[in-house]
Amino acid sequence: MKTALVNARVFTGDRWLDKATVTINKGIIEAVGETDLSGYNQRDLAGDMLVPGFIDIQVNGGGGVLFNDQPDIEGIRAIAQAHRRFGTTGMLPTLITDERSVMVRAISAMRQALLAGEPGVLGIHLEGPYLNPLRKGVHQENQIRLMEEDALSVITSLELGKTLVTLAPEKAASGVIRELVSKGVLVAAGHTAGEYEDFQRAFSEGLSCFTHLFNAMSPLGSREPGAVGAALDHKQSWCGLIVDGYHVHPASLRAAIRAKTPGKMLLVTDAMPTVGSREDFFELYGQKIWSREGRCITDTGVLAGADLDMASAVRNSVSLLDLTLDESLRMASLYPAEFLGLGKRYGRIEKGYEASLVQLNERIEVQESWINGRDMAADGIV
Template identity: 70%
Template sequence: MKTALTNACVFTGEEWVDAATVIISDTIIEAVGTSIAIPDNVDCVRNLNSAKLVPGFIDVQVNGGGGVMFNQNTSPRGLRSIARAHRRYGTTGMLPTLITDDRPVMEAAVSAMQQAIDNHEPGILGIHLEGPYLNQVRKGVHQEDKIRSMEADALGLLSRLKGGKTLVTLAPEKNTSGIIRQLVEHGVLVAAGHTAGGYDDYQAAFSEGLSCFTHLFNAMTPMDSREPGAVGAALDHDDSWCGLIVDGYHVHPATLRNAIKAKKRGKMMLVTDAMATVGSDQDFFELYGQKIYSREGRCTTAEGVLAGAHLDMATAVLNTVDMLGLSHDEALRMASLYPAEFLGLGNELGRIEKGYRASMVLLNDAGLVLDTWIDGRDTEMDALKS
C-alpha cells in the first residue's frame, strides 16, 4: 500500500520542514520533502493541515498500561493491551518490562514475547527484564524475597528471544565477573539498576559491555565527593546511555538539568516506567499482592513508596520542555532517536527520512497526540476498523 501525507510540519530528527509531503510505501518511508510529486499509484492521500509529524516515541521501560501489568498478565493478549494503551500517547515502539519475579513468570514472559514478535505485534520491539538479579539494599518496590543470585542456567533464558531486543537490568556488584560479557556476546543489552555498587564496580562492568543505567538516580548509589557511585559512573562515561523518568516525582528537575549538562549529548533517553493505570480509568492496581495507588500522577504503595510511574511518553516530552527547559527538538530526540540508537535501531527508527520505517506521531501545537503510524499502519484507522 502506498500513502501520501501532505501539508505536514515534519521533524526529521534533525530539523523541521514546513509544508512537507511524506510518501509511505508499505512499511517504509519512500520520500520526504517540499516538492515531491504524489505518485499516480498512491492508494491514500491525507492532508495533515500543518500538524507536526515527528518520529515515533520509543520507550524501553514499560511495566504496564491499559489496566494490565506485564507481571500479572504474561500473555500475548496482555502485551497487545499494553502496547495499544501507550500508542495513543505516541509510543510506536516499546520494551514491555517484567520486574523481579519468580522463574516460571520469567519463562512465561519470554514465551509471550516470542509469540508477539513472531506475530509482528505492532509496537513491540522486545523485552526488558528488570531483575531479579539486583541488590536488595536498593530494591525499591521489587519484592525482596524474589531478588536472587543468577541461576547457573539463566543465560539460556535471558538470551532466548529471537527477532527482538532483550534488555536486562542487574546490579553489577551482585553478579559474577564475566556474566555481563557473556550476556552481551549473546546479543543482550545490559543495564545497571537497583544497584548499591561503587564507582570501580561500574568500571569493571563497562569493560564487559554494560551500556545503560536504568532510571538514573532512582534505586542506585548517589554521587558523593569521595565515592562517585552509580550516578557518578554513569555521568562520567561517554559511551553509555541513561534512562530518565521526567515526572516531577522521581527526580528533582534541577538534578535532571545538571545530569543532562554533564552527560555526553545523545545519551539521555526518556522512559516512562509506566504502570497499569496509564491509558486506563483505574486509580489502583495490584503488584505482588499489594495495592499500588495512582494519585495526582504519582504511583505509590500504601506506605508511600514510589512504585513505577503514571506517565506516558507524550507527557514526558512536554515535561522535559516545561520542567527542564530543554528545546522541543531535543525532547523529541530523547523520546525517539536516542532510544533507537541505544537499541541498535538508529538506522531504521528515530527519524523521518527516506529508507526509515514509517513509525511516526502526529502532534497538535500543544504537543498532544492526534494520530500514530507504526510501520506504515495508521493506528487510528486500525482502531476504527476493530
C-alpha cells in the same frame, strides 16, 4: 497502499520542514518533501507536527494490565495498544522481579508476539531479579536473587527482537555481563548499591546503560561517585530518565543532562497499568498501588513505577527541564533507537526508514500514530 501525509510540519530528527509531504509505501518512508502524488492516498495534517514515533524501553504496564500479572501475548497487545495513543510506536514491555516461571512465560509470550508481528513491540526488558536488595525499591525482596547456573540460557532464549536486562553489577559474577553481551543482550545497571569501581569492571564487560538514573542506585558523593557518578562520567553509556516531576527533581535532571555526553539521555516512562486506563489503582505483589496526582504510590507513599506516558514525558522535558522540543523529541525517539541498535530503521523521518510516526498538535498532544506505515486509528486498534 501508498500513502502521502501532506501539509505537515515535519521533524526529521535533525531539522524542521514546513508544509512538507511524507510518502509511504509498504511501511517504509519513500520520500520527504515535494513529490508526484498521483496514485497516493493523501492525508492532510493541516499544519500539525509529524515526528518520529516514540520508543519506550521501560514499560511495566498499561491499559489496566501489568506485564507480570499477564505475561502472555494478550497482555503484551493490551499494553502496547494503551501506549500507542500517547505516541509510543516501539516499546520493550518490562517484567520486574518475579519467579523463574513468570520470566519463562514472559519471554515465550514475547517470542510469540514478535513472530506474530504485534505492532510496536520490539523485544523485552527484564528488570531483575538479579538486583541488590539494598536498593530494591518496590521490587519484592524475597524474589531478588543471585544468578542461577542456567540463568544465561533463560535470559538469552528470546532469539529475536531485543532483550534488555537490568541487574546490579556488584552482584554479577565476573564475566557474566560479557557473556550476555556476546549473545546480543543489552545490559543496564539498576537497583544497585555498587561503587565506582564496580561500574568500571562492568563497563569493561559491556555494560551500556543505567536504568532510571538517580532512582534505586548509589548516589553521587564527594569521595564515592557511586552509580550516578559512574554514569555521568562514562562517555559511551546511556541513561534512562523518568521525567514526571516526582522521581527526580528537575534541577538534578538538568544538571545530569548538562554533565552527560550529548545524545546519551533517553526518556522512559516506567509506566504502570494506570496509563491508558480509567482505573486509579492496581495490585503489585499483593499490595494496592494508587495513582495520585500523576504518580504511583503505595499506601505508605513509596513510589511504585510511574503514571507517565511518552507524550507527557516530552512535554515535561520542555516545561520542567527547559529543553528544546527538538532535543526532547530526540530523547523520546532517536536516542532510544540508537541505544537499541535500531538507529538505521527508527528515530528519523527520512527515506528508507520505517514509517513509525506521530502527529502532534501545537500543545504536543498526540492526534494520530502510524506504525510501519499502518494508520493505527483507521485500523481501529488505538
